[in-house]
Amino acid sequence: MNRIGTYLFLGAVALFLLLPLVVVLGVSVNEKQSLTFPPEGFSLAWYGQIFTDAEWRSALFNSLTLASGSAVLSISIALPLSWFLWRWYAPWANIFRLLGIAPFILPPVITALGFLTFWATSGFYGEPWTAIVSHGIFFVTLPLVTTTLGFTSIDKSVVEASSTLGANEFVIFKTVVFPLILPYVISGFAFTFVLSLNEYIVAYMSVGFTMETLPIKIFNALRYGYTPTMAAVSFLFVAVAALIFAVVARFGDLPKLLGNHSGGDVK
Amino acid sequence: MSGLTLSGIRKEFGTFVAVEKIDLQIPNGSFVCLLGPSGCGKTTLLRMIAGLEQPTNGEILIDGSDITGIPTHKRNLGMVFQSLALFPHLTVAENISYALRIRGASKKDQTARVDELLEMIHLSGYGDRKVSQLSGGQRQRVAIARALALSPKLFLLDEPLSALDAKLRESMQVELRQLQQKLGITTIVVTHDQREAMTMADIVVVMGEGRIRQAAPPVEIYRKPADKFVADFIGATNLLPITRDSGGVAQLNGAKLEGITLDENEGTLSVRPEDIHLLSVGEGTVEGTVAFIRDLGATVETFVDVDGHQVMASCSPRERRPLQVGDKVGVSFDKGASVVLTS
Amino acid sequence: MNQPAPNSVKDYGPLLYPALMLLVFFAIPFGIMIAVSFFQRDPAGFYTVDFVFSNYERFLSAFFGKVLSFSVGLAVLVSLICTVISFPFTYLLTRLKRRTQVFWLVGILSVLSLSEVIIGFSWSSLFSRTAGLTNLLVSLGILDSPTSLYPSFGAVLTAMVYQALPYTILVLYPSLARFDTSYLEAAKTMGASPIRAFMNVMVPVQRNTLIATLIMVFVFALGSYLLPQILGRPQHWTLSVLITDQAIYQSNMPFAAAMAVFLVLISLALIGLTLLIGKEEKVVS
Numbered sequence: 001m002n003r004i005g006t007y008l009f010l011g012a013v014a015l016f017l018l019l020p021l022v023v024v025l026g027v028s029v030n031e032k033q034s035l036t037f038p039p040e041g042f043s044l045a046w047y048g049q050i051f052t053d054a055e056w057r058s059a060l061f062n063s064l065t066l067a068s069g070s071a072v073l074s075i076s077i078a079l080p081l082s083w084f085l086w087r088w089y090a091p092w093a094n095i096f097r098l099l100g101i102a103p104f105i106l107p108p109v110i111t112a113l114g115f116l117t118f119w120a121t122s123g124f125y126g127e128p129w130t131a132i133v134s135h136g137i138f139f140v141t142l143p144l145v146t147t148t149l150g151f152t153s154i155d156k157s158v159v160e161a162s163s164t165l166g167a168n169e170f171v172i173f174k175t176v177v178f179p180l181i182l183p184y185v186i187s188g189f190a191f192t193f194v195l196s197l198n199e200y201i202v203a204y205m206s207v208g209f210t211m212e213t214l215p216i217k218i219f220n221a222l223r224y225g226y227t228p229t230m231a232a233v234s235f236l237f238v239a240v241a242a243l244i245f246a247v248v249a250r251f252g253d254l255p256k257l258l259g260n261h262s263g264g265d266v267k
Numbered sequence: 268m269s270g271l272t273l274s275g276i277r278k279e280f281g282t283f284v285a286v287e288k289i290d291l292q293i294p295n296g297s298f299v300c301l302l303g304p305s306g307c308g309k310t311t312l313l314r315m316i317a318g319l320e321q322p323t324n325g326e327i328l329i330d331g332s333d334i335t336g337i338p339t340h341k342r343n344l345g346m347v348f349q350s351l352a353l354f355p356h357l358t359v360a361e362n363i364s365y366a367l368r369i370r371g372a373s374k375k376d377q378t379a380r381v382d383e384l385l386e387m388i389h390l391s392g393y394g395d396r397k398v399s400q401l402s403g404g405q406r407q408r409v410a411i412a413r414a415l416a417l418s419p420k421l422f423l424l425d426e427p428l429s430a431l432d433a434k435l436r437e438s439m440q441v442e443l444r445q446l447q448q449k450l451g452i453t454t455i456v457v458t459h460d461q462r463e464a465m466t467m468a469d470i471v472v473v474m475g476e477g478r479i480r481q482a483a484p485p486v487e488i489y490r491k492p493a494d495k496f497v498a499d500f501i502g503a504t505n506l507l508p509i510t511r512d513s514g515g516v517a518q519l520n521g522a523k524l525e526g527i528t529l530d531e532n533e534g535t536l537s538v539r540p541e542d543i544h545l546l547s548v549g550e551g552t553v554e555g556t557v558a559f560i561r562d563l564g565a566t567v568e569t570f571v572d573v574d575g576h577q578v579m580a581s582c583s584p585r586e587r588r589p590l591q592v593g594d595k596v597g598v599s600f601d602k603g604a605s606v607v608l609t610s
Numbered sequence: 611m612n613q614p615a616p617n618s619v620k621d622y623g624p625l626l627y628p629a630l631m632l633l634v635f636f637a638i639p640f641g642i643m644i645a646v647s648f649f650q651r652d653p654a655g656f657y658t659v660d661f662v663f664s665n666y667e668r669f670l671s672a673f674f675g676k677v678l679s680f681s682v683g684l685a686v687l688v689s690l691i692c693t694v695i696s697f698p699f700t701y702l703l704t705r706l707k708r709r710t711q712v713f714w715l716v717g718i719l720s721v722l723s724l725s726e727v728i729i730g731f732s733w734s735s736l737f738s739r740t741a742g743l744t745n746l747l748v749s750l751g752i753l754d755s756p757t758s759l760y761p762s763f764g765a766v767l768t769a770m771v772y773q774a775l776p777y778t779i780l781v782l783y784p785s786l787a788r789f790d791t792s793y794l795e796a797a798k799t800m801g802a803s804p805i806r807a808f809m810n811v812m813v814p815v816q817r818n819t820l821i822a823t824l825i826m827v828f829v830f831a832l833g834s835y836l837l838p839q840i841l842g843r844p845q846h847w848t849l850s851v852l853i854t855d856q857a858i859y860q861s862n863m864p865f866a867a868a869m870a871v872f873l874v875l876i877s878l879a880l881i882g883l884t885l886l887i888g889k890e891e892k893v894v895s
Binding site: 088146155157158162163164165166167168171175176178180 | 317318319338339340341342343344345346348349350352353354355356365366370413414416417423530
């Protein structure tokens with residue numbers, strides 16, 4: 001592939017990906033309280049409103065709590081599962097791997113509906129913690145995939161070597177396995193956190209009427225009342241996500257975390 | 268009973284029998300090589316000694332006490348794996364001191380022992396390096412040092428030198444042997460390279476199809492192979508079918524092989540190429556025709572057709588007779604060096 | 611390297627918590643949903659326990675059949691377009707210098723964090739008459755006057771492709787990173803042009819990856835809920851929209867559940883079919 005063609009193609013796709021971001025940025029700095037683009041006037045007030053307006057603030061807080069809570073829950077389920085499937089030969093246990101992947105590959109509305117009926121039946125419908133559980137289960141796939149990927153990069157014989165040096169299962173995990181899988185745990189956490197912040201329908205069906213997360217509030221704002229604050233929020237989220245992933249890239253090997261084990265430049 | 272004892276060891280994987288029945292006695296302080304082609308069960312046997320596999324039947328004893336049921340991490344041994352299995356997230360020093368560290372040894376003790384070991388493997392000063400920064404040979408030595416950190420009773424190595432290039436292998440073989448002699452530790456090495464086994468071992472255990480074919484010092488294995496398998500596997504050899512005449516003397520296609528007796532009616536004669544001599548026609552025991560000559564510089568190999576069997580004779584260039592393909596020659600076997608095998 | 615079987619009951623310990631969580635909070639909700647699909651609708655509450663097929667019968671009417679086929683068709687289209695774009699894109703990405711790759715990867719991962727709502731909103735702006743792309747075309751002299759490009763099928767399609775693109779790239783990334791360029795170089799030495807080499811060598815080798823990607827995007831697109839509503843007219847609304855509508859606004863959970871179950875079955879059937887075709891071709895060739 002010639003170089004100019006390559007750059008043109010890559011550039012075109014990049015432009016395509018950037019267009020909505022440009023819109024979001026433009027709207028977020030609009031002076032008046034209307035969603036006009038290109039922006040009329042310039043104001044950063046809307047970024048401030050995220051923190052000063054009580055409703056936006058609580059939505060932000062709810063989203064952050066939901067994101068961190070569900071990310072922790074997802075990891076707590078995914079790590080032991082992927083470790084078990086890597087460490088031991090137990091083919092029947094793969095059914096749990098399937099259960100772990102299923103919520104994510106099914107259309108979200110189905111998982112959302114499933115949770116709706118579940119919470120309604122069990123009587124917990126509307127309780128805030130149900131959202132954390134719903135998201136935690138829904139996003140299990142992400143850390144499951146990243147940790148499974150991570151485990152394949154670990155030479156199994158280091159576990160045996162550890163054993164010959166006197167380590168029992170627990171010590172092996174603590175001193176050898178966990179340090180090696182940690183980067184993948186973190187990337188799984190980052191993915192879940194970021195995706196949970198922006199997830200709409202599962203959250204909505206679980207607690208939509210009692211608790212407003214940012215995506216729910218944004219959608220309502222879109223329907224009932226316009227403020228550029230929602231654009232400011234979105235742009236902020238993108239910026240935060242970029243920051244998180246840039247940090248991951250700085251301290252870890254991002255291509256490797258995403259599956260590129262080739263080490264150097266691929267020829 | 269001192270030393271390592273394997274008694275009636277058998278290992279089945281489902282219907283597949285990896286190890287049939289092993290009885291072996293290894294004296295303390297000896298260097299043993301488990302030698303055989305791939306699939307013969309040698310690695311499985313080593314892993315059972317390490318506790319990484321459980322035998323289906325049989326017991327493993329160290330100095331009389333049964334360790335068969337004891338898990339690996341309580342067996343106090345040192346093992347070097349084929350892939351070396353060095354911890355990628357730890358430095359050289361941290362790798363070596365691992366066994367000490369997980370037992371709660373003090374920083375001072377750890378450092379002292381690490382320095383001691385680094386010196387032993389000629390890598391002093393390399394402690395802070397990452398494993399990825401080392402060459403293949405250096406990693407080898409770190410793996411050895413790590414295994415020996417707690418001065419274990421048993422030192423096990425699974426094809427440790429297979430990843431090294433030829434020259435490095437040869438020097439490592441010597442180093443390994445010297446190290447073992449210095450420390451006096453019971454060492455078991457799995458290898459498929461017979462030169463390696465012959466170089467390093469006190470006792471070579473030749474394995475085939477899950478059984479021990481012969482366990483003896485290298486020279487004995489070479490000079491007096493126990494069966495066809497061992498004879499064929501170790502060094503080059505000529506295997507000739509022989510029959511018994513009325514007097515109990517062996518004969519090859521009717522020609523009497525004086526001095527070689529046979530118990531059964533049929534058997535196989537194993538003769539090393541260097542024990543076959545080519546003489547003028549009429550001399551020697553049998554007659555043959557030269558089929559092919561290969562001059563390798565240090566040795567000359569001559570392939571001779573003897574009544575449908577091909578034998579290979581080797582000699583040094585100095586002893587070489589002027590022969591060409593098609594010439595008729597007389598072939599004689601060194602009686603004392605030939606071995607009669609039954610199976 | 612042998613993978614040992616668990617030795618003792620204790621070894622199964624770590625599996626207990628994940629297994630329990632997944633069973634209780636996924637398998638059970640899913641099972642309940644299937645059960646609910648057979649229940650009777652209760653206007654006062656959620657539903658009354660019963661066993662009827664009426665929900666499924668209602669679903670098999672002409673109207674819902676149309677919606678189903680539209681949803682599937684849309685998902686297939688999104689899947690194809692997305693894969694066709696991302697495949698060469700990701701391939702070129704993996705051939706870049708590693709440092710450059712990191713830069714692109716961070717960018718793509720950040721785009722992932724745009725929520726569906728915002729994507730919908732942004733594209734509605736871009737397609738609008740007053741502020742959209744058509745204004746740009748007018749200033750370039752290509753169009754006479756600006757028009758609104760939404761609500762329309764094209765708008766929905768564009769936005770859905772946009773949404774799926776980062777996921778597709780990240781899914782293709784590992785496989786394409788592993789691809790050995792010497793295959794293509796061998797083809798070139800035998801006289802193939804770059805495009806030819808790409809089609810004749812790259813695509814067949816990556817066949818399984820492509821199939822997996824197509825399936826993934828298909829399932830992903832099938833679940834799209836917000837974009838069809840924001841950028842499309844009611845005839846563009848997918849099954850997911852209808853399911854949510856029935857569940858929340860019409861208070862008809864059993865019917866919504868029935869549709870959801872049907873959606874799952876259709877998805878599984880299509881996935882199975884694709885995998886079967888993929889396998890058969892292998893045997894024949």
